[in-house]
Amino acid sequence: MEERIEAILHRLEERFPDARLLLEFRNPFELLIATILAAQARDEKVNEVTRELFVAFPTPQALAEAPEEEVAKLVQPLNYARKKAAFIKKVSQELVARFGGEVPASLEELVQLEGVGRKTANVVLANAFGIPAIPVDTHVGRVAQRIGLTRAQNPDRIEEDLRTLIPQNQWIRASHLLGFLGRFICQAKRPSCHACPITDLCAYPEKTL
Numbered sequence: 001m002e003e004r005i006e007a008i009l010h011r012l013e014e015r016f017p018d019a020r021l022l023l024e025f026r027n028p029f030e031l032l033i034a035t036i037l038a039a040q041a042r043d044e045k046v047n048e049v050t051r052e053l054f055v056a057f058p059t060p061q062a063l064a065e066a067p068e069e070e071v072a073k074l075v076q077p078l079n080y081a082r083k084k085a086a087f088i089k090k091v092s093q094e095l096v097a098r099f100g101g102e103v104p105a106s107l108e109e110l111v112q113l114e115g116v117g118r119k120t121a122n123v124v125l126a127n128a129f130g131i132p133a134i135p136v137d138t139h140v141g142r143v144a145q146r147i148g149l150t151r152a153q154n155p156d157r158i159e160e161d162l163r164t165l166i167p168q169n170q171w172i173r174a175s176h177l178l179g180f181l182g183r184f185i186c187q188a189k190r191p192s193c194h195a196c197p198i199t200d201l202c203a204y205p206e207k208t209l
């Protein structure tokens with residue numbers, strides 16, 4: 001399995017040398033908010049929204065005190081805009097009240113923030129702080145299952161399996177590479193197996209060749 005993982009990551013690296021998080025951010029706070037807004041929304045759309053949102057409310061303090069109506073207007077292009085506006089305001093208030101206006105750099109503390117789960121926390125840890133973590137989003141979860149790296153259905157269990165299989169110093173890179181594979185080739189409805197660089201290493205029984 002070790003060799004298989006190494007081969008998979010190597011080929012994905014060759015295929016997606018620019019694999020990365022597609023959300024734009026300049027600091028951990030912006031990434032935390034962008035990740036919350038990205039639920040059921042396209043990253044490009046989230047980037048359009050956050051560019052304006054962080055001009056109006058650039059800090060946890062500013063967003064914590066922002067009129068909810070104004071926040072809702074700014075995030076309006078996204079699904080569940082009202083809910084998300086209330087949610088990012090609440091998280092900002094918690095950051096101010098409990099963490100001195102700073103985003104904590106630990107999983108234990110991040111998941112204490114209301115509504116922040118492991119996936120969001122891991123996105124922030126890996127991408128804003130460079131702390132080894134594997135955020136399991138829908139793309140990473142799906143390809144991990146299809147390739148045969150996990151049999152789990154639950155994202156937390158999938159994360160556990162991937163953490164066991166992949167060397168820790170490759171967790172962040174692996175999450176970007178698997179994410180790109182899922183986003184651009186191994187799509188949910190119909191994977192493009194003919195264009196996939198790891199067809200021979202994939203265990204999916206319903207390959208479309």
Ligand code: SF4
Nearest residue numbers: 186191193196202204
């Ligand atoms: S071979 Fe097909 S199912 Fe397997 S990872 Fe590639 S695209 Fe996905």
